[in-house]
Amino acid sequence: MTDDSHDTAAVLNTTSVVGIGVCFVLAAAALFALPTLQRLGLGFNTAFWLISAVELATALGIIYFIFNLHEEPE
């Protein structure tokens, strides 16, 4: 981030916008995934830690995409 006055005209980075959307959907879906994972044969602990890992990974993904939310000026 800069104090450049051209910031207000910055162009959104489409990849980052899509990335944020995908991370959000994944994180929301993971909150409901435990019964499905258990039906697929995973034990509670494995399924639970998998979901926790998804939540943390998607949060980190969003942080990455937020840092790259705008196109860098050429």
Next chain:
Amino acid sequence: MLIGTFYFIAKGWGVTDKEAREYYAITILVPGIASAAYLSMFFGVGLTEVEVVGRGTLDIYYARYADWLFTTPLLLLDLCLLAKVDRITTGTLIGVDALMIVTGLIGALSETMLARYTWWLFSTIAFVFVLYYLLTSLRSAAKRRSEEVQSTFNTLTALVAVLWTAYPVLWIIGTEGAGVVGLGVETLAFMVLDVTAKVGFGFVLLRSRAILSDTGAPEPSAGEASAAD
């Protein structure tokens, strides 16, 4: 929580300021995921039972912890962006925060009270480090910014310090700890804390001009922005 999400979406619709967009994106996602977590707990998906020696079967709302793993790093990111700290400080703060939630999680799933209290202690120590970072590194960085930013940062840090301190206290006196407080009161208290710490936080942040780029441009309201479109 859902109302908060939609309010933030409506308020942020049409915002063109680069930095404000970042704050809106983060702040909308936080209550958004929390809403999904509450929905999963409401439908019984986000709930499990843990057999604890000497205490019998405890209901553990694991979705709450999963929610915190997602939302607390983003709330801290808002503060890091406000203070304009470097990425190493941001990464360290978020790393310690993740450690705080994960150790709390291990405690919640532990089957003896000794293990539960030990992990709670680890988690609380990590929380003290998070607070320390907020009140030292981030605060001194925020002091180099405008008065508006400093004021917003101080309000939000105070909010985080007070509300986040209540979580380990509620955990230790609640059903997952000593059992002094019943499940109904505990659930209600966590809900009030969650709404205040997420929607209240967002409300204070997004009302402030501190989220704008340092250009002096006024923040467009949703109405003004729509008209401009």
